[in-house]
Amino acid sequence: MGFTTVERTAPDGLFTAVYRGLFTPSFPPEELEAEDVLAAALRDGSANLFAVLDDAGEPVAAAFGDWSADSRVQLLTYLAVGPAARGSGIGGRLLREAVAAWAVRRDPCLVVAEIEDPDAPAHEAHGDPRRRLAFYEAAGAQVLEVPYFQPGIGGPEHRVRGMLLLVLHAAPQLRHGERIDGEALRTFLEDHLEAVEGAVTADADTEALFAALDRPGGVPMGPWRPGR
Ligand SMILES: CC(C)(COP(=O)(O)OP(=O)(O)OC[C@H]1O[C@@H](n2cnc3c(N)ncnc32)[C@H](O)[C@@H]1OP(=O)(O)O)[C@@H](O)C(=O)NCCC(=O)NCCS
Numbered sequence: 001m002g003f004t005t006v007e008r009t010a011p012d013g014l015f016t017a018v019y020r021g022l023f024t025p026s027f028p029p030e031e032l033e034a035e036d037v038l039a040a041a042l043r044d045g046s047a048n049l050f051a052v053l054d055d056a057g058e059p060v061a062a063a064f065g066d067w068s069a070d071s072r073v074q075l076l077t078y079l080a081v082g083p084a085a086r087g088s089g090i091g092g093r094l095l096r097e098a099v100a101a102w103a104v105r106r107d108p109c110l111v112v113a114e115i116e117d118p119d120a121p122a123h124e125a126h127g128d129p130r131r132r133l134a135f136y137e138a139a140g141a142q143v144l145e146v147p148y149f150q151p152g153i154g155g156p157e158h159r160v161r162g163m164l165l166l167v168l169h170a171a172p173q174l175r176h177g178e179r180i181d182g183e184a185l186r187t188f189l190e191d192h193l194e195a196v197e198g199a200v201t202a203d204a205d206t207e208a209l210f211a212a213l214d215r216p217g218g219v220p221m222g223p224w225r226p227g228r
Pocket of ligand 1: 026077079082085087088090093114133134
């Protein structure tokens with residue numbers, strides 16, 4: 001069976017099919033923004049969608065990304081492969097294609113992704129967090145040493161704690177050895193919190209996260225270690 005990767009920069013029937021057929025079953029509801037929010041991000045030019053289609057033109061995998069121009073950080077917001085197609089290399093290929101396209105298009109930039117703590121329990125539909133981390137590490141991802149939480153969709157009370165923030169690509173200007181530019185990450189997180197939660201609140205979790213981003217010399221990254 002042949003597969004083709006296509007891109008969308010405006011909401012259409014393919015976007016709807018991806019959202020409803022791939023993203024909704026693959027992510028817990030607290031991690032997935034509403035369809036109209038993703039559609040609006042496509043419409044305002046800050047987001048794009050890559051989809052892998054099978055011979056029949058049906059989407060079997062998709063990657064959705066949001067660009068923060070102020071910080072020059074590209075977020076891989078959602079990546080999913082339909083359950084029937086998992087484990088055959090499609091996700092890895094799409095991940096590499098998407099990161100390579102963003103790295104060239106947005107140069108210089110960081111490409112980052114949020115994933116669940118590998119110690120979280122596996123879920124039949126949403127996958128196994130340990131295998132998911134291995135999947136990203138195989139593509140060269142490094143884990144930022146920050147106490148990350150996914151901003152709460154609709155407000156801080158909906159945050160998903162114990163997440164990891166991964167670096168998938170770092171332009172030389174934003175990388176200092178094994179450290180990443182803290183200012184770019186801080187600007188990105190402020191934008192991200194404001195966009196998702198509606199404001200940046202001064203609570204203990206946000207302060208701990210910002211303190212980790214403001215470390216002199218940048219934010220260390222490396223392989224994941226249990227209990228980090
Ligand atoms: C994670 C995911 C994108 C991988 O895509 P894929 O096409 O299955 O992956 P590939 O065939 O390229 O690579 C295989 C590797 O992917 C990972 N993987 C495969 N199925 C997985 C699953 N159900 N859960 C977690 N990781 C999985 C494993 O690391 C696997 O290697 P292994 O077989 O040696 O353990 C896909 O399984 C998926 O959509 N999962 C649900 C949604 C998700 O977790 N998205 C990423 C978080 S943003």
